Amino acid sequence: MxxxxxxxxxxxxxxxxxxxxxxxxxxxxxxxxxxxxxxxxxxxxxxxxxxxxxxxxxxxxxxxxxxxxxxxxxxxxxxxxxxxxxxxxxxxxxxxxxxxxxxxxxxxxxxxxxxxxxxxxxxxxxxxxxxxxxxxxxxxxxxxxxxxxxxxxxxxxxxxxxxxxxxxxxxxxxxxxxxxxxxRTEVKDVKKVTGKVLLTDAEIVVSGGRGMKGPENWGPIEELAGLLGAATACSRPVSDKGWRPHEEHTGQTGKIIAPNLYIAAGISGAIQHLAGVSSSKCIVAINKDHEAPIFEAADYGVIGDVQKVLPDLIEAVKEFKSEN
Amino acid sequence: MKILICISNVPDTTTKIRFVNDNKAFDTNGVQWIINPWDELALTRALELKEGSGGKIEKVSVISVGSHGAEPTLRKALAIGADDAIRINAEPKDAYFVASQIAAAIKDEGYDMIIAGIESSDYNGSAVGGMIAELLSIPNVSSVSKIDVEGDNVVLKREIDGGSEVLATQLPFVAIIQKGVALEPRIPSMRGIMMARQKPLKVVEPVETESLTEFVDFSLPPAKAACKMVDPENMKELVNLLHTEAKVL
Structure with a gap:
């Protein structure tokens, strides 16, 4: 045996x-x-x-x-x-x-x-x-x-x-x-993503939802992810609209992830989304709607506009990184 | 070419999950049943391929293992556009049981492409497609996000950790699909719903086979502690909490 x-x-x-x-x-x-x-x-x-x-x-x-x-x-x-x-x-x-x-x-x-x-x-x-x-x-x-x-x-x-x-x-x-x-199957071509933290490997994931309002607003998500050595993710509507590639979709029909820290920006937290991220050790939710279901799943919540909160969070992380 | 889609009949994805019988069984009370989301994408892509094939793909069939109660889900698949349906008249016990039933029912039916979803949204087994391939001794390609038919060849895109691959495969084979194969699941039209009533739905009796696993009981995740709210003007405090309290920074 x-x-x-x-x-x-x-x-x-x-x-x-x-x-x-x-x-x-x-x-x-x-x-x-x-x-x-x-x-x-x-x-x-x-x-x-x-x-x-x-x-x-x-x-x-x-x-x-x-x-x-x-x-x-x-x-x-x-x-x-x-x-x-x-x-x-x-x-x-x-x-x-x-x-x-x-x-x-x-x-x-x-x-x-x-x-x-x-x-x-x-x-x-x-x-x-x-x-x-x-x-x-x-x-x-x-x-x-x-x-x-x-x-x-x-x-x-x-x-x-x-x-x-x-x-x-x-x-x-x-x-x-x-x-x-x-x-009987043959691999003809391989494409590898380089220089990015893989969603399934990441200890920290920064994720954006519909509240980000458009693909042009993803700069702060990417900047925060870069600072934290994190992967980027998104909710289903975001990948369905083509704002982000579908590989980033986390949720019931997308990727199921369990990072140590999941930061959800502008994600309301539909039950299908939560199914994909609820095993995260710590969830931070940033949303302007205090009734968004994401706050029921989150450990820490910030009620506010992502466009304003994210840049402040980036500054605070920079300060933290310089001190530690 | 003939395509078969394996359909799992699952609770609507917004269903509140509850259990009965001392937590030994899923509470089906008031549950809306749907086609497993991945299977629906598989069916949508198969129909797109058939329509674009100039008659080369002659048939798209659907198959499911389930009791009479699973028929509305198969009828919906017919309404979306499948040509015919097979229901194996048995309660699905485990993945091995389901795969054995499907393999036995289709082994002489000459399907060239068998498509299954990467998992079912209820028991998340991720097993039936691969098991069918092994039982029929045919190749399978998993985590497929794109299927194209070019002449007599099938070309597939497979997602891997950190990238993707393009594959060719001999036929027959099993494709295990995930998100990406079709953008949006097709919705049945009124005409489709009318036509579905006339389409063949064959009921076959199960073969003798065993199941290898069984569910003992279920539980719900422990309730989460209340969310701690942080002042949006004080992101320093959030970073501090993540560092000292949650210990994730």
Whole structure:
């Protein structure tokens, strides 16, 4: 028996979410009294791989193959399943991000492993195996029981945190069995956004809504985000109107995020918007309407015109930064 | 070419979420049921593709696993413009159960493109589309924000963390779509609603299959403490609170 965590890499590097996944896997391995194996697919150097050991991985399995430079769902899920079988892993853990959502269902069928997506806590028991997830897009939680022997979980980002341990990891490589059938999709072109903090990685997010009145008024949002090392986001009407790209849309049908600080400027806080941001550790709302529902979800509220409040906030942050 | 859209019947996104039976079941009392928002976008895009295909795309079908109560949602999909509908007559137990039912019902039907939403807005499983692909041993492309048909080829845009990719895929395949594939969901016209009554809605009985997971109980997030109001003239105070009290700066 063992626990298997899959983490992707971004141009050969791991991220906080990788370490969070490993930490979470370590927690389950300890609960079940077993070892933790982490699998990495693609080109990652030994030093970077070794870092996964800092969070409790006993063994790190690397799979390198020139055909695996892009995510190919069939091939990747096949590799993860092969490693799970070889290592006798009964619990497989992935992120609940795009990649995890792409792979977990296929791995679930291959291993006949009951899948719980978007778990946000340690299992409350491992026999029977019961774990909590978010449902109704963050409006509720559910405890889900997995009845199959094999189990697969995808972890909601920023829901567990990072826990360092003594590094005892060893690195092994694995040669998967792949066929042409695993490569029936082909990546033709890749576009990467550079020089911006990614919304899903960001510790701080500055978000604008309809109250910003138009795309020409986004300067202060971007300036504040720049000062705080934050990502920028927006509400659905803003992306629907084309004021901002749809990648920035946070909410029920957009991105679900859980930063440490979410600053909502000119966002009224429709229930669908709150569903996407309510897991934020701290929410600041700036809105001129004191009855806006965003104030019910917020920790700190400012009733005022965003056009006036934001520049003042920028000045106050500048002052704070110069003093700290 | 034939396209199939997997439809999930979900509570309206403005529904106040409550539970009954000792928090063991979702309270469906007074709930308005809708087509899962992503599935609605998928259907809209499939119809756009069909209309622009010069007859190459011959059919857009919809399928759902659900009891009789799910039929109005399928009728709405027909009213929006789907050509026919299939309802698998079973309560959806979990993603594996639903995917197994859909895979069994369509394996010999010759669909070239099967589209599912990236998740359903109720149980947020994000699983059915990928599971169908695996059960049918066909490729899937996930987090798709654009689908185009160019001649016999399907070209897709996939969102990745921090960017996007353009992909080609062999057919048949499953596209798992998210926001972006269509701008606005199509709304049924009066004529569409009239025509929907005449369109075929086939009911098939479920196959024997298991579910791998079950819901034990539900809870609502703890109530939030009251919002602390800060004077709009004193942003220094806000920064100070974020630093010393919330400890997020």
């Amino acid at each position: 063992s626990i298997l965590v899959y983490t992707e890499n971004w141009d050969g590097k791991f991220k906080k979410l990788s370490y969070e996944l490993v930490s979470y896997g370590k927690g389950i391995a300890d609960m079940m009294g077993t070892s933790l194996i982490v699998i990495s697919i693609g080109d990652v150097d030994q030093g970077e791989l070794k870092k996964l050991g800092d969070y409790g991985s006993d063994k790190i399995i690397e799979v390198k193959n020139g055909k695996l430079n892009h995510l190919i769902n069939s091939a990747y899920s096949s590799i993860i399943s092969q490693v799970a079988e070889k290592e006798g892993a009964t619990v497989v853990i992935l992120s609940n991000n795009f990649t995890g959502k792409a792979l977990a269902p296929r791995v679930s069928v291959k291993l006949k492993a009951g899948l719980v997506s978007g778990v946000n806590a340690m299992p409350s028991s491992t026999d029977p195996f019961i774990v909590q997830k978010k449902t109704f897009t963050g409006k509720a939680f559910a405890n889900v029981k997995i009845n199959s022997v094999n189990k697969i979980l995808t972890l909601a980002q920023n829901s567990y945190g990072i826990k360092e341990t003594e590094n005892k990891a060893r690195i092994e490589s694995f040669e998967p069995q792949l066929s042409d059938n695993d490569f």
